[in-house]
Every structure is written in structure tokens, then in C-alpha cells.
Amino acid sequence: MANIKAPECLDLCVTTGDFEAAAKEKLSEKSWVYASSSAASGLSHQSNLDDWSRINFRPRIMRKVNTLDTSRNVLGKKSKLPFFITAMGTLGSAHPGAEPSLVQGATRKGINAVISTATSKSLETIMQAHIDEQQKVNNRSPTRLDFQLYVPPDRKKAKELIQRVKAAGYHSLWITVDSSTQGKRTADRYLQEREKLEQGGREMVREAAAENDFGPAFGGRPTAGYLHPGLTWEDLSWISEEWGGPVVLKGIQSVEDVKLAVQYGMQGVLLSNHGGRQIHSAPSALMTLLEIRTYYPEAFEKLEVFVDGGLRDGADVLKALCLGATAVGVGRPYFYALAAYGTEGVEKCTEILTEELEICMKMLGVSSLDQLHPDMINASPLLNDMWRPGSFKAGNLRAHL
Numbered sequence: 227m228a229n230i231k232a233p234e235c236l237d238l239c240v241t242t243g244d245f246e247a248a249a250k251e252k253l254s255e256k257s258w259v260y261a262s263s264s265a266a267s268g269l270s271h272q273s274n275l276d277d278w279s280r281i282n283f284r285p286r287i288m289r290k291v292n293t294l295d296t297s298r299n300v301l302g303k304k305s306k307l308p309f310f311i312t313a314m315g316t317l318g319s320a321h322p323g324a325e326p327s328l329v330q331g332a333t334r335k336g337i338n339a340v341i342s343t344a345t346s347k348s349l350e351t352i353m354q355a356h357i358d359e360q361q362k363v364n365n366r367s368p369t370r371l372d373f374q375l376y377v378p379p380d381r382k383k384a385k386e387l388i389q390r391v392k393a394a395g396y397h398s399l400w401i402t403v404d405s406s407t408q409g410k411r412t413a414d415r416y417l418q419e420r421e422k423l424e425q426g427g428r429e430m431v432r433e434a435a436a437e438n439d440f441g442p443a444f445g446g447r448p449t450a451g452y453l454h455p456g457l458t459w460e461d462l463s464w465i466s467e468e469w470g471g472p473v474v475l476k477g478i479q480s481v482e483d484v485k486l487a488v489q490y491g492m493q494g495v496l497l498s499n500h501g502g503r504q505i506h507s508a509p510s511a512l513m514t515l516l517e518i519r520t521y522y523p524e525a526f527e528k529l530e531v532f533v534d535g536g537l538r539d540g541a542d543v544l545k546a547l548c549l550g551a552t553a554v555g556v557g558r559p560y561f562y563a564l565a566a567y568g569t570e571g572v573e574k575c576t577e578i579l580t581e582e583l584e585i586c587m588k589m590l591g592v593s594s595l596d597q598l599h600p601d602m603i604n605a606s607p608l609l610n611d612m613w614r615p616g617s618f619k620a621g622n623l624r625a626h627l
């Protein structure tokens with residue numbers, strides 16, 4: 227048998243994990259560190275990955291699954307699939323085609339994508355790539371682009387950015403709320419120190435994101451004044467007013483904050499610990515989802531609940547949906563697929579997740595995603611580890627609700 231490995235042959239990628247190995251061989255050390263690194267010792271990232279395997283399905287049998295409906299209503303529009311490409315910055319570090327190549331693959335496969343504020347290409351160029359690809363498929367792709375907002379601390383600049391996003395035609399705004407500062411990315415710290423030593427002790431020159439006035443420098447090393455430590459719930463009113471469309475808060479990690487999001491009239495929350503890249507020892511995305519399901523199930527009627535972090539298999543997607551998620555985001559697998567194979571990798575990654583989702587739906591005994599419900603999974607091992615209100619008799623916890 228020929229000794230061909232995944233990096234040379236896309237056909238050899240049969241799980242999303244295969245893209246990671248292929249990307250590692252292709253990427254520069256700096257780009258690899260940027261994508262793969264996480265905060266501190268990596269606990270937050272690891273628990274994202276581990277927790278999906280700590281819950282099991284409770285399949286039902288003989289339930290007529292000849293045809294399947296994998297569609298979902300997401301923020302007022304029909305989505306072909308219940309998963310999307312979540313926001314990732316500086317995709318130019320993955321592949322020269324950067325975000326436009328990602329968007330081409332997404333559009334061909336009809337999957338939605340959230341475009342980061344911190345892109346390598348301008349937000350207009352990225353939207354144009356989507357429009358051009360749409361024309362090639364006679365405007366038949368259901369793909370929609372959403373925009374992830376890092377709120378610039380300067381309100382005038384923030385409003386200018388929101389207006390540009392609106393004018394370009396993005397559907398919804400996903401405000402990242404877990405980034406009052408940059409997480410300590412250990413692997414990147416080592417790399418930075420080595421770079422400094424190699425340059426005779428001088429600070430690295432920060433490469434500006436060539437085509438994005440609002441982007442960071444490179445690889446998640448933010449320029450000064452880029453993140454907003456002063457952001458509060460009150461800011462949501464002027465942002466929502468300026469935007470005038472659906473708003474989702476990205477990076478919610480507790481039931482108390484979901485309650486506030488409802489109170490502040492948000493259309494959605496994305497339960498996420500930023501792929502384990504921000505706070506050390508964060509709850510996994512799944513743990514937060516369980517917390518909402520347990521203590522505030524009404525949330526699922528009041529707004530749309532999204533999840534990202536560590537989802538690597540179509541089965542993981544279904545587990546989240548059983549617990550009430552509207553749709554889920556997938557990050558690194560798409561970064562790696564783009565890095566190793568460009569647009570075709572993005573298509574293949576979507577095919578892999580779709581096939582796994584469909585196989586699992588059939589064997590779970592559901593022909594439509596609306597039939598999923600919490601009794602289709604056993605989450606007992608995780609429920610034992612879940613936060614319990616009042617465990618420390620913290621009398622004034624209510625003050626935060």
C-alpha cells in the first residue's frame with residue numbers, strides 16, 4: 227500500500243481530528259501556536275474536549291428514519307445544518323486565501339459562518355467572497371454570514387465599525403463578552419520570549435493586519451486599545467440601537483448571566499469559554515449548557531442558546547441539541563482544515579460533521595432535530611460535578627442575579 231499520509235491527501239481525512247495532524251505539518255510554528263494554544267495549563271480547553279465524551283445517548287429504536295431533516299431556524303432564518311463555523315481571527319495565518327477561502331467553502335456547503343472582528347481581510351472583501359460564490363451556485367446557498375464584534379473602547383470607532391458591518395449585509399451581531407483582557411496563552415508566551423531573544427532582546431515588531439483597520443496585530447496578540455475592559459451591560463442598549471438587528475452575547479459562562487441577557491433583551495447567547503483561550507479553569511461549554519438546562523430551562527423559550535468549544539463530532543452536535551441548544555459552533559477543526567487544504571478542506575470538514583450527524587440521528591431514532599429532547603442523553607456523570615447554588619452559603623449571591 228502506498229505510504230500516503232493525510233497532509234498529501236484530503237481523502238484520508240475521515241474525522242475532524244485528521245485536519246489537526248495535517249495542519250501541524252503545514253503551518254509555521256507561529257501559526258500553529260496561535261491556533262492550538264489555550265490559556266495557562268490548558269485546563270479550560272481540555273475540559274471542553276473531555277466533557278462531550280462524559281455524556282451518552284439513550285437511543286430509541288425502530289422509529290422510521292428513512293428521510294432526515296437537519297435544518298434549524300436560527301435567528302429568524304432557516305439554516306440547513308445545526309452547526310456553524312464560529313468566529314476565528316487572522317485566518318491569513320492559516321492559509322493565504324484567508325477568510326474568503328473559508329467563506330467560499332462555507333457557501334458551497336450551505337453552512338453559516340461567524341466572521342471575526344480580527345480578520346486578515348476586510349469585512350467587505352469577505353462578504354464579497356460570499357456574494358461571488360453565491361452567484362456561482364445561482365444564489366441557492368442558504369449560507370449567511372454573521373459578525374463577531376470586539377467592541378472598540380472608542381465609541382465613535384465602535385459605531386463606525388457597526389455601520390460598516392450593517393452596510394456590508396451581515397445578518398446578526400455576536401458581541402464577545404469574555405475578553406476584558408487577553409488570556410495568558412502559555413505556548414505563545416514562550417514563543418514571544420524566544421523571538422525576543424533571537425532578535426537580541428528587542429520587542430517583536432507587531433505585524434499589522436494589512437487589510438483590517440479594526441484587527442489586532444497577529445495571532446491574537448492584541449494592539450493597545452483593542453479590547454474593552456470597561457464594557458458593561460448598559461452598553462448593550464446603544465450597540466443594539468446602532469445595529470438594529472439580532473444580537474447574541476458570545477462568551478457567557480453562568481446561569482446568572484443568561485438571566486441578565488434575557489433581561490437586557492438579547493436574541494441569543496453563545497455559551498463558550500473562547501475555546502479555552504481566555505480565563506483559566508473555566509467551565510466547559512457543555513457544563514454551562516447543563517447549568518442553564520438545570521436552573522433556568524425557561525431560557526430556551528426566551529432566547530436562542532448556542533454553544534461552542536471542543537465539539538469535534540456530529541454526535542457532539544446532537545448532544546448539545548438534546549439539551550436545548552439551537553445550533554453549535556465549531557472552531558479549530560475549520561482552522562486546521564483551511565490551513566491544510568484551503569477551501570476544499572472547509573467543504574470536507576462540513577461533509578464529515580454532516581455525515582456523522584446523520585448517522586447518529588438515524589441510530590438515535592429521530593428523523594428531525596425537533597424530536598430531540600433531554601431524555602435522549604444520560605448526563606449523570608457531569609451533573610455530579612455541576613455547580614450547586616448556595617454550596618458555600620454565599621448569602622449575597624442573589625445580588626448578582
Ligand SMILES: Cc1cc2nc3c(=O)[nH]c(=O)nc-3n(C[C@H](O)[C@H](O)[C@H](O)COP(=O)(O)O)c2cc1C
Nearest residue numbers: 261313314315342402500501534535536556557558
Ligand atoms: C485560532 C482562533 C482564533 C479565534 N479568534 C476569535 C476571535 O477573533 N473572536 C472571538 O470571539 N473568538 C475567537 N476564538 C474563539 C472561537 O470563537 C471559539 O469560541 C472557539 O474556538 C471554540 O472552540 P473550538 O476551537 O474548540 O471549537 C478563536 C479561536 C481560535 C482557535
